[in-house]
Amino acid sequence: MNKKLLAVACILLSILSVSKVSAAEFCADEYYIDQTMPNGTRWDMCWTHDAAQGVRYHNIHYTPKDDSRRMVLYDASVAQIHVPYDDNGARYHDVSDYGLGDENLLSLSAGDCVGGTRSYYNSKAAICRSMSKDGSAYRHNEVRQDLHMLKVFSVSRVGEYLYAAEWRFYSDGRIVPSIIATGALQRYGGASAEQHGWLIAGTSSIGLSHMHNFYWRLDFDLNGSGSNDQVQEINYSEYAGKRYRQMTSFNNEVARSVNPTTMRSWLIKDGDSTNRKGHSISYEIRMNESGQREIGPSFEPFTENDIYISKSKSCEKVASHNKRVYDCATDNLDEFVNGESIQGQDIVAWVGVSFYHMPRSEDAPYMDAHVSSYEIVPRDWHTVNPSLDYVPPINLRLSAVDDYVTASASSALDIDAMGNDTGSDITFNTLDNPDNGTATIVNNKIRYVADSGYRGTDVFWYSIKDSSGTVFGARIHVTVTDASTGGGSGNGGVSTGGGGVIDWFSLLGLSLLSSLLLLRRRHA
Incomplete structure (x- = not known):
């Protein structure tokens, strides 16, 4: 009897030890993505279905090789696809007015997810995730290292268009959100509309030109806390053959535009955490492909800027027509950003990228896939290049923290x-x-x-x-x-990790184990 009880106890202990490693922390296991890459980098996150936004990703953590696991984004999603036509005959708001989820979220076939793994929502294959090599992480003389990426995507159909919302998470810490648009042209005009498009067939079938304004909502919680994140703008000016960097810090909500002349980008920086050199960890938003721009009429003020920084509010979810979907006092980005202080507040970055689509004969009957993207790049998140397979000598800056x-x-x-x-x-x-x-x-x-x-x-x-x-x-x-x-907390402000919560599975296992041990004592 004792041997049987001991065997069962060992099995329970094994289950407990595995559950703490494999179980998702912020969602059910079927909505959890956990990928370790060949260089030791790990990305893990949760995903969820949303009727308007399609698929949202949340609690996104990045773990460099032999380094700490830290949160980058608390929540990330597509926030609007705004499609105004040149003839002003239609100005679509696809996310809010039609939705990327529910019946518009397509079920992915095995052919859509070659070499990857599909995850399901209500028996629908909602997302595909795969890992692949993407060239070189670096090369110097004969020394090189592979770059790998985790790609996750979902596909939604709105009208004649198919939108693939894709997120690439790289082994060097970069994130590249993109939207791939394909399908068929939505609207055609007659011969009188030729100045608003391009002749596609015959003498009067005009494919109407239009703009795609894509918006993303990024709720940063660097290192697990959003209340200490800071926002800075980086610009470069030139004088007498030299280029100078200027940093501007924002203490209030702000709306800004790209500026190719000053090579403008934006920094989301943690107010407390540093790398081993003492540099504040941060992520930089680079919109290097923003060469096209559409500023709409006065009733579309959200089109007037490319990036908006707002205080996080639970009802502000989509960039325009927000009230059509959510019970909220504000309706678009121009109203979200009203000058409130962001000091000590959880912040959201709203990123907009535009693509102007002038149809051509090759777009019929089905158009090619065009991609709109930007980069979210780690800056000082690491102490050295994270793709190295060795740790070089590091000249660390002297710094002491209270x-x-x-x-x-x-x-x-x-x-x-x-x-x-x-x-x-x-x-x-x-x-x-x-x-x-x-x-x-x-x-x-x-x-x-x-x-x-x-x-x-x-x-x-x-x-x-x-x-x-x-x-x-x-x-x-x-x-x-x-x-x-209960004094005696002496870790000197250094995060010890872990948590004080025990999951129901572990609690059940411990309860069963206790019962078995009690039976063992009774039968001893």
Whole structure:
């Protein structure tokens, strides 16, 4: 009997250990994507169906090889496909007025997903995901490394058009969202409309020209928090043969346009986290293909800019005709962005890319696939090139960061003050005496003991130095509490990861295991 119980217990423990690794964290397993690439890079995320936006991706995490898993995007989706025609006979808003989901979301065949894996929503093959090689990550002389990508896409039909909403996640941390448009021409005109299009057949079959204004909604939560993300604009000016970089920080909601002359791009930067060089981690939005532009009439003010930065609001989901889909006081991007402060707020970047489609004979009866895309590129997310298969010597910038910890009044606390500091061969240089306790260096940590009877926050300085002798100082903030309040958090502000939630599967397993052990004792 004991041997049988022990065998069952071992099986349960095995199930528990596997469930913690393979189970999705933010969604059911069937809506979870988890891909590790040959270089060790990992992307994992969830997806969900949305009647208007088709497929949304959320809780998107990126893990470089031998590095930390960090969230990049909390939510990412197609936010509008606006199609105004040159004859002004139609101005479609495909996402809000027709929807990319429900019956308009196509079921993908095996031929649509060659070499990939299909995932299902209500028995419909809604998305395809695949991993493939995409050329070289880098090459220097004879040294090179492959670049790989995870591609996920869904296909929706609106009228005669087919739209493939595609997301590419690369092994170097880049993200490339794109929309591939194909199908058949939606509208034709007669001979009198020739100035609004192109002769396709006969003497009077005019394929009408039109613009595709594609919009994406990107809710950044860099490193898992959106409230400390910052937005900057990068521009370059030229004078006397030299080019100069200018950085502009935005504290309020803003609408901006691309500027090829200044090679403008936008930076979403984490306010707290850095790489090992001490540089703030960030992602840069590059709209290098924005060579075409359509500014609509006054009743379409959302077309007047290419990127909008807004405070995140749960009802603001699509770039135009928002009220047709959601119960919201605002209807389009021009209303979303009304000057509210974004300091300490969760922010959303709305990115617009335009494609002007002048039909040609080759577009009938079926048009070729045209692609509209942009890039979201990591900047200082890594310490070195993440595609390297070795770690080169790194000259780390000396930097010390303030530490915030909680100590119990009744015991000593060891603080890993240098755990979030950077530099080459850093060591402690000086340590001030706290006003309300004592501090000593023990095993390369700072041991703090509060004075008897003291309750409150004690603040004192320490400094570090690197191999060159350069010195950098920071403060330690110790909040001293009674023992019963559960003090003793001494990780020095460094994220320890993990979480305090146990899933139902693990709870059930532990319950069964406890019951088996109890039976074992009874039969012993």
